[in-house]
Each structure stands twice: as structure tokens, then as C-alpha cells.
Amino acid sequence: MLPSNLLVVWKRKGEILPRYAKLSNVNLEVAGGLIEAYNEHVGEKKKILKAVVTDLENRGYEYRFVRGLALMLDRKGTFICNSKINPVDLRRKIFQATEKIGLPTTKEKRRKIIEAVAPEMALTTENFEEYLYADLDDELILEKFTPPSASELLEQYNLSLSQTLLFDSTELSFTASGNWQTLFYFVKKLGLIYEVYRDNGMWVKIDGPASLFKLTRRYGISIARLLPIIVANPVWMFNAKILWKYTNEICNFKIENQKQGALFKKPILPPVTYDSAAEESFARQFQAIKSGWTLKREPEPVPAGNQVIIPDFSLERAGVKIFLEIVGFWTEEYLFRKAEKLKHLEARMLLLVDEALACEKLTALEKRPQLNFIYYHDKIPLASILRYLETAFKVVKDREIKFLENLQVKFTEPVVSFDEFAARVGISTEAAKAVLAVNPPSGYIAMPNILVSKEKLIQINNRIEECLKRSGKLPLAEAIKVIEAEGVTDASWALTQLGYKIAWHGINSEKAMVSKPST
């Protein structure tokens, strides 16, 4: 971030943009030249660096640009005070001496005072003059300098320039391709308030508590701090309202990755580490058991009214979706707000609440239909969760079964897959099976994954008998091939259905033989 007197903007008809430094040859040369100058003057006074900058300015480069770059380089260096003794002590000594000896109104008197004091501090008169104000900014020595590349410098400058303009912002709307967890974490941490709306994707509008009463630049600094996190995404776009103090008008500051993305260095953000080890272990345990549910960690934020919910996990099974959150430290207020948000959603959320970390008792909340609580202590109770999921799933399944039973279905194809059928009708496979396998339509036999017409089964029977007649014996593998060629996937199930016996020789299926039972 830069001081506002170094901000250079382009403003027209209510639009405002920082004057970005394109990564052009000219700019790269200026940046490169400055970096080189800093490198060359390691060990020298800051005022020499300032002279280099002044020189560039006098050669006609935009002074705010040059000074901005220099300031960024200052921050990449370490400046130290070059004095063997603390200049403050030295000054105290000399000022006291002046008071005692008398104000030096001539050069001669001045020399005498210094000659009296310098040896006391074990200094020569030259040292004395040098150290007296060695702690002033101009006199500091550039001790170390870590040079960036010219393009890095320009990219950082552009980011800083944007942040500086955002100091004067009253609000910011943005959309981004990801990183939501980090973004919302910072929005909260910086004391900002957000609202979510849809406009070609999800947009987030940000301002602060007092923005409700009047336009204020008060939250500009916090908004500026959010910028690096927004532009760290591969895709982003934002629109900030800038209250331009010089003209007292509100301007739009609008940039997006497609147009300006190349001007910024993508800051590398630390990977988001999740606060609880509980989440980690829950995910691992849950995936180890084959529950039929697909567990997704940190799914996208889910808009709920003008707020969002970012659940820890989403669980999905055959079109049924349940959000799950592991709640560490909590208050009733916190859970209350969560419930308020969930009102807008049809989704259900399961909250795993650590009893040990409670700071309030839940009273009014238990009745809320959107929220379900499972309390735990120490270990996450996998069994209770599965029971809850089963129940939740059953509710949905029952509704579908009812739907299917009322649906008059007529099949014409010889083979019907439950999966395909369920997808076609828009219900879960489980519900389809529950109806069709238990009570198959007339003329059909139910197998584990399909319905097969009786005609089809007779056809298959004929083919198997042919094979047996031809060679007297039929390996299982070959029989399966024959059956699958007929479009029936549950082959061994079909064999047993037709009364064939499978003689196993060991566990190797290649040695297993199919034979017709003696009738």
C-alpha cells in the first residue's frame, strides 16, 4: 500500500482506474534501473537513493510512479543507523555542554565545545559531526537489500496502487472462482459485513456496520486488505465504489482478471488449514466405511437469503443432499444465526456439537426443523451419524416409493436397468428397486440390478442348452459371456434363476462348470 499522494488515477465519466504500470519495456527498464541502483548502493546513505529517484523524476518520468517503486524497494531493504554510539546520547551530551559553556555564536566557539565533548565519548571531531544526526531518515544506511525482478516490482506496485485507491472505497462487490473459505474468514476478521446476490454467478457485496447510516470510507482499509485474497483466484471480478475526495463524487473502480489480471502478481496464499482435527479424522473415518454417501469437503458456499453458509461437508446419496458441520466452540447466538440463515434453504444441516465446548445452553433452538444436532464428547460418533443419514434418506426414499407406486409404468423392452429407469423418472435407484424388485410388473423377473422379461429368459435358456448339447460341459465364464451378449448383466443370477447348477473347483471361476440339474 502506498501513501495517497503517490496514487495516480485515470478518471472519466464516473469511472476510475489506477494508472497501472504495464509490463512494457520502458517500465521494466525504469524498474530494473531502480533495482540496480538499490543494489549498487548497499552500504550507503538513504539520501543517495533519494537523489537517484529525484534524478529519474527530473528526467521526466511520472514522479508518483517512480516514488511508488522506490517506496516498495525501501521495504525490501534494511536500513540501519551508522553510529558507534546512540545519537540521542551524543546529542544530550552536547546540548548539556552548550548550556554549560554557552551558546556558540561563532564557528570558533562551536569547535571548542565539540573538542571538549568528543574525546569524552571517545570520538574524533569528524566522527562527532557524522554521528550527531545519524539517526535521521536521510542518514540511514542501506544495510541489506533483497532485489525483486523488474516484473515482480511492477506487479507488486500495481497491486499496491489498487489497494491505495480502495482506501477511499465505500463498498466492494466481487465474484471469484474459489477460495471462499479464506475470503469469508477475512471478511469477518476485518469487521466487514457481506451480502450475497446473484448476477451471473454469485456476487458478494461488502461494507461495514456503520455503512447503513451513511456513505463512509471507514472500511476502505479493510476492503483493501481483502484485495490480495480476491486476485489470488484464477477468475475474479470486482466493482468498488470510490468516494473521490477531490471532487466529492462517487466513481466506479472495476477490474477483472481477464483485463487486468496480467498486471498483478498472484500472491501466494497459505493453504487453508482447517481449525479442527475433528474434521480431518471424521473425513477419514467416514470414507473408510462404504456408506453409499459421497462425502465432499468444504463445498462451495451456499447462498441462503442474502447470506451464505459454508458447510464443512456435504453428503450426497442418490440425489439427497445433507450439509454437515462440526461445531467446536459455540454459543446459542451462533447457532441461532445459523438457523436463521438455513430458513431460506430447503436443505438440512446436521450439526455435530462438541458438548465440552459449549458456553451456553440450547433452549429455543432444538425445535428448528432445519437443524439437527448430534452432541458428542471427544470422539465423533460415526454410528449416530449413519443412523441419522439412514433416517434422512428413508424419508426421501419413502416419498419416492409412493410416487412410483402411483405411477403407472408399462415396460416394453426385454431388459430394464434400475439405474437407468430411476434416472429417467427422477428418483433414487433404491426407491426404484424397492418397488420394482419387490413387486415386479407382470411378465418380468426381478434381478439385483435389472428387470428381465420372461421371453428373454426363455431365449437365454435355449442358448445355454444349445451350448451344453454341443460340448457336454460349459465353463461358467463362457456361459456368462453368452448371457451378457443377450444384454443381461446379472448373468450368474440368471443362471440360478433358470435352475442351472454351478460346480466350483476351487475358487477359480475359470474352472467352475455349469450343468443342467437332473430333473
Place this chain on the structure above:
Amino acid sequence: MPHLWFDKGTILLKGEVGTPYGKWDPRSGCYRLKASYYKDALEYFKESKINYEDDVPNLPPLEQIKSNVELRGYQNKALDNWQRAGNRGVLVLPTAAGKTFIALKAIDLLRTQTLIIVPTLDLIDQWKKRVRECLGVEAGVIGGGEKAVRMVTVSTYDSAYSQAAQLGNKFMFLVFDEVHHLASPGYMQIGEMYIAPFRMGLTATYERSDQRHELLPLIVGDPVYSINIEELAGKHLSPYTYEKVSVELTPEEQQTYDEEMGIFKNYLRQRRIVLKSAADFQKFIMTTGRDPQAREALIARNRALRVAVNSESKLNLLAKRLDEYRDDKILVFTLYNDLVYAISRRFLIPAVTYQTPREERREILANFGNGKYKVIVTSQVLDEGMDVPDATVGLILGGTGSAREYVQRLGRLLRKKEGKTAKLVEIISKETVEVGISSRRRLKTREAS
């Protein structure tokens, strides 16, 4: 039952009841109020006989105050007026009229959690000291890296503003020292983000050139007492004599000055620019952002001024005067930092600028106060409520124009001693009064206020 709590500088109100002071906030799904309406909202509930639950204040514990403040006649009158205005309002009193004591007395009377807001870190030190001496309690400090909230706490305007979200519900009484600062657009929000119903503003210069002081009654209360310097002078403050001396530049200096100023004038002539007012000058400064030639002209002008400001002959005259007044306590003032250090080096006397480390600054001012140092040179106007050591002579090194505001402000710092009247001497360069300089100074003053 409506439930109120503090949310980052505002008050949230949950419940089915609105108030005349709140506004529905769709972002949070409840009513939101400016923190400054806290007392009004509560009164509204009480009068409407609505029960409510109040979780707004989060006050530090009360401490035992032992006050030894005795007020003078006019100070008592000022405090009286303020109390009668409902413990709100602004007191306008000249520098050195003891504003601090009136505020301390008010704290003693209210005995409530108080935040004293001041413009500078120096003033924090000074108030802290006064609180200890006069009220017998340690004051908390917010600002300059410190953050301790106590019953009586002193903060800078900057910290009071930037930390309003955390501090707004911790005090019931706000004292605004140099209250004219509060009228700036940003700081105004301090008034809105704190719940404190009792407020006192102190200043010597109520009116601002931008007229924004007219907004102060909204957040602090009306001016309730005012006394001017003439009414106090002679009795409590001292008069001084004023002398203006101009010196010629040395021939070499004059030549450089003319050359550089020539570049500047040429540019103005070519572009037909006339600089008459501060606004004209500001406009010109803005062109320097776009037009490299304008910038060159500005740089040349600044070089010329630097020559005039740092003129050798001026320093020689300064040497003479310092010698002449060697028995007095002298405050040397100039706006220019470089010159401050040049003087400090040449005469080996303490310098105070914005760059001076805080500890050293404290030490220098203390030593000047107790007489260990008899001369200091500074580029900062030390009058803003600072207890500036009673100098008997003020020496101002001007640029080319006359710095009238500074003359007046510094004049007020001077004290007479043993019947000898205080002196104020302004040293400027002759025949170099230039277009633009006075307007530039006016600009500077505005920035500083």
C-alpha cells in the same frame, strides 16, 4: 423482549420493536442504531414502558478518584454552563487558560468511565501526568502502540477513530481536547460510534476555515462558554512585543534565487497562469501531476525558496540575537525541517521536529520546561494545548512572506519574567516576497489543522 447489544461501533436491536433512532438492516435481519443514540434509545423504551435487555456497555471498573482540582472563577463558570447544558457542549478558552483542569473537574464530578481524546502523542503524556497528579489515578493509554483501557483513558484521535469498533461501548464520558479536529470528515464518526452520552469539547480556536465546526453541536453539543484572550490577558496571560526584521540575501544567494524564480515565473507567464488564492495554487499543484514542465517550474520555485529560507545572512542575524538574549529562555521556530537541523548543528542546541524520537522529544521539552535547556529550535507549532515551557523570547525564521498565524500562536506561548515584557522577533528575507508563498502557507495551515 427487545435485546440491544454493541456491534462494532453500532448497536443492534433484536426484537419486534423499532425505535425512532434505528434503521432496519437487511444484512443482519434486525434494527441497527448509531451508537451515539444509545441513551436516547433507552429513554425511549423507558418512556414507552417497554422492557428491554441491554447488553451494550462493557465498562472498565471504576477507580477511586481523589481530586485536588481547584478552579478559578471563569473556569467554574465554564463548567457550570456545561453542566446546565446536560453535561454536553464546547468550551472555548485561549491556550494556557487551564482547559485541562475544567475537564478533570468534570471527571471528578461525573465519576464515570471517561475517554480523553487528544491530537498528539505528546498530549497523551501530558494528560496522563495531569490525571495522576490531579485525580490520583493512573490513566489508560490507547495509541502509540499502547492499548490499556482504564476508568480514565487517554487516546489519540487516530486511535479513537480506528478502534471505535472495540472502544465505543467502554466509556460514558468523552472529552475532546482541541475539539476543532473532531470536525474533519473521518473523525466525525468518533461522535457517532461511541455510546457516551456525556461529552465535552475544548478548544482555543473553535472556528474552522472550512466552516465544518458548524457540525460540532450535533456530536458534542453547542458552544456553552467562550472567553477571549483580551479578557484574560494581563491577568492570567502575558502580553508581548513584536518586531519584524528583514535581511538581504548574500549576492550569490540572490543570483541563484533570481535564476530559479525566473524559471517559475516564465512558466506562469507562458501559460498565462495567475496565482492569487490558495485555490489557484492548489490547481497549479494538480497540473504538476500531468505536466512535466509545470513540475519543473514548481521544483525551481522550491529551490529558490530553499535558498531564501536557508540564507546565510539570516543565520548570522540569528546568531546575533541569540547572543543578545543569552539570559532568556528562547524558542526558535521555523516551518522548514532542514533549517531546524542546520540551526541545531550550528548552534548545538536541541531540535524538535516530527522526526524526533518520542522519548527524546519528551526529554527535551521537559528540560526546556525546567530550565536545563535555555534554547530549543522546532518546526512544530507547540501551542496546541501543550504545556509549552514559558519562553520569554520567540524567534521566527520565516521564508519570505510573513507568517502571521504563527506569530499569533507563538506569541501566546511567551511569558513575561521579572517585569520584562516577552519578545517575539520574526526574521525574513528582504525583497523576495513572492507570488504564491502566502497562499502556500495558508494551505499548510489548513493541512495542519
